[in-house]
Amino acid sequence: MSGDEFGAPEIVRRPDKATLSAQIAGRLVDRILTAQRDRGVAHVVLTGGSMGSASLEALGASGRADEIDWSAVEIWWGDERFVPFGDGERNEVQARQALLDRLPLDPARVHPMAASDEGVTTEDGAARYADQLATAAGDGETVPAFDVLMLGVGPDAHVASLFPGHPALDIDATAAVAIHDSPKPPPDRISMTYPTLNAAREVWLMVAGADKADAVARALGGADRHQAPAAGVHGTDATVWWLDDAAAAQLT
Numbered sequence: 521m522s523g524d525e526f527g528a529p530e531i532v533r534r535p536d537k538a539t540l541s542a543q544i545a546g547r548l549v550d551r552i553l554t555a556q557r558d559r560g561v562a563h564v565v566l567t568g569g570s571m572g573s574a575s576l577e578a579l580g581a582s583g584r585a586d587e588i589d590w591s592a593v594e595i596w597w598g599d600e601r602f603v604p605f606g607d608g609e610r611n612e613v614q615a616r617q618a619l620l621d622r623l624p625l626d627p628a629r630v631h632p633m634a635a636s637d638e639g640v641t642t643e644d645g646a647a648r649y650a651d652q653l654a655t656a657a658g659d660g661e662t663v664p665a666f667d668v669l670m671l672g673v674g675p676d677a678h679v680a681s682l683f684p685g686h687p688a689l690d691i692d693a694t695a696a697v698a699i700h701d702s703p704k705p706p707p708d709r710i711s712m713t714y715p716t717l718n719a720a721r722e723v724w725l726m727v728a729g730a731d732k733a734d735a736v737a738r739a740l741g742g743a744d745r746h747q748a749p750a751a752g753v754h755g756t757d758a759t760v761w762w763l764d765d766a767a768a769a770q771l772t
């Protein structure tokens with residue numbers, strides 16, 4: 521599918537980060553319930569960073585977590601910082617602290633990316649994640665059709681660990697890629713590639729704060745994905761930009 525074939529994104533704007541996070545949490549519950557009703561199991565891709573944690577914390581605070589059969593939810597990550605297991609820099613650790621540790625998840629359905637103290641390289645970790653995705657996808661597919669894929673957006677418009685100008689932006693022969701020389705610490709990471717991100721039924725880009733306003737305006741204003749990686753992600757059914765007023769301030 522070329523960029524021109526995607527429908528216009530939905531833009532949901534709320535006054536502040538707390539209100540935005542609560543809105544995201546409510547729609548995430550609804551989305552998981554719908555996926556489980558339609559397909560039995562829901563595939564959810566989590567993100568790191570400020571909005572990744574805030575939205576999960578909001579779900580915990582909403583009182584709605586008990587509506588979901590968490591044993592039938594597959595949890596994935598769009599990217600990971602390649603640091604030791606348990607390190608607070610890991611997106612997995614942040615998600616566990618924000619919510620996952622309090623949910624009755626099936627451990628076999630939780631899929632963290634590799635850690636640097638596992639005795640594997642980032643390349644090994646990326647290849648292993650690609651294998652896990654293919655196994656879960658079945659039917660000869662390389663990745664599952666995720667029900668919802670959540671992404672934060674950096675002030676440089678990066679998503680997952682796909683950074684402006686980085687060679688990984690053009691890798692499409694594998695589902696996950698090793699990242700070196702990340703401009704944002706830590707330098708070594710693992711990331712889903714564009715084809716994997718864009719296999720999701722719904723892609724949610726969640727952005728709060730004035731420091732992201734320029735990135736949002738560029739990505740939604742038609743920037744090339746090599747300059748603004750967030751411009752290159754789209755869901756097959758829907759692409760939703762969740763913005764607080766500060767992040768939306770430069771939209772015309």
Ligand SMILES: O=C1O[C@H](COP(=O)(O)O)[C@@H](O)[C@H](O)[C@H]1O
Pocket residue numbers: 567568569570571572599600601611671672673674675679680681704
């Ligand atoms: O490094 C990362 O940054 C982005 C955005 O983080 P934020 O704190 O600026 O919101 C995040 O979405 C990504 O998963 C992460 O690895």
